[in-house]
Amino acid sequence: MTDRILPTEEAGDLLDLATEIGDRELAPRAAEYEARREFPRELIRTLGRAGLLGLPYPEEVGGGGQPYEVYLQVLEILASRWLVAAEAVSVHTLSCYPVASSGSEQLRKLLPDMLGGELLGAYCLSEPQGGSDAASLTTKAVRDGDAYVVDGTKAWITHAHDADFFNVFARTGGPGAGGISCLLVDANTPGIVPQAPERTMGLHASPISQIAFDGVRVPADRLVGDEGTGFGIALRALDSGRLGIAACAVGLAQAALDYAAGYAREREQFGSPIIEFQGLGFMLADMATQVSAARALTLSAARLRDHGRPYSVEAAKAKLFATDVAMKVTTDAVQVLGGYGYVADHPVERYMREAKVLQIVEGTNQIQRMVVARSLAKG
Structure with missing residues (x-):
């Protein structure tokens, strides 16, 4: 670019x-x-x-x-x-x-x-009853001699059936964020049962599932950090993860823009390529501007991270803006193609279905707005 x-x-x-x-x-x-x-x-x-x-x-x-x-x-x-x-x-x-x-x-x-990719990972934080309210998780890890015994259910897990290891966030102490710890768990440990894949709108080649943990014994030396520090680890990881999702959103939006613009250059109506009609040309111009703005916001937050500066709020802004842009740009790409945009012969309908999930994962965009609003309230 x-x-x-x-x-x-x-x-x-x-x-x-x-x-x-x-x-x-x-x-x-x-x-x-x-x-x-x-x-x-x-x-x-x-x-x-x-x-x-x-x-x-x-x-x-x-x-x-x-x-x-x-x-x-x-x-x-x-x-x-x-x-x-x-x-x-x-x-x-x-x-x-x-x-x-x-x-x-x-x-x-x-x-x-x-x-190196020989071991694929998954991140087990969300639960069926507590997606955005991660601090209320109920999966338990009870110390038993030289091991923890894990019981509970995690939800919306990417790589649930394919991962070699799981980061499992579980309650080792009392209620609230301070009672949560992180365990590194081998996927082949007895008692781990991935459930049937969810029937999702998009990302069909990346099935997500619930995972049941039924008396899973995890060696105590698989504790990551100290007991009670898991929630902080999770939040710091998610700050970085939100930038990853923002970058994914920019790439998806760019793909939709490129395809729509290419189609509009080739498709003729009323004797002219449709990109020459102001209604479509201006729509594509807005799409291009939004993609560039999303990229700039995302990379600006990344540079703060690279220089050791606080970047949590900027990561929330980037994730919020870039994924909303992806949803808008992919929807507009379908519109540019008209009826052809609604059929699977062209990829833009898949782009639109995929964009929706990016507004949800790594903290919904409502959560991102809460993060930004709270930063403003603090002054």
Whole structure:
């Protein structure tokens, strides 16, 4: 894109690599996997082996040592080819955060395989009765000798059937945020039972499910951080995760814009390409402006993170704005194509269905507005 300014030559090479893999491996397979509702596990492994799953983590633990600004632009490129792949990278990057930031020396030894993509992660925070109110979670982890015994149900879990490890946030103490801890749990531990996949509107190749934990024994040395620190770990991870979802939204919106503009240049009515009609030309101009604004807001928040500055509120703004833009731009792309936009022969109807979920995950956009409003109230 013409509005990209890259900090290093290496960053440009990474974006070129993401573009090459996206064009060669992801985009050609999207419709096929979506139709089969099959998660592209091997393609995600390919991204890992190319070094694209651990970009924002330090090189000494197997990461790419890249600033978040660069990682998000890679994520955007992947999302513009196939949102499922970009969402998988974003969720996995989120799932590596607890161990990378708060894990013991023993747990951090797992990071090279996690960041290399050999081990795929999932993030188990939400529950059936407490999506946005995460501090009220009821899944329990009771200490029993040298282990914790976990009982409860988690909901809306991406990679529920495909992950190799779960970050499980469970109650080890009293009520409220201070009683929550984080455990790193192997997916093959007895008592973990992923439920049937939900019948979702979009992202058909990325099934989500509830997961039941029935007397799951987790070694005590799999505790991430100290008891009672889990909620803080979760919130810090979500700040970064919201930027990932914002980047996914920008990529999806860019894909919709590119397709709609290309269609409008080729489609003729009344003797002229329809892009020359002011009604459609101005709509496309607004779409392009919104995409650029969403990208700028997202990368601005990333630069704050990269420089160690507070960025939680800016991440909320970016997630809110970029995902609302994705919903608007994909809807307008359907409109540009008219009747053809409503059929599966063109990808814009899928883009529109996929955009909706981005306004919900990693904290609904109503939650993001609460975050911003509270920051204003504090002055």
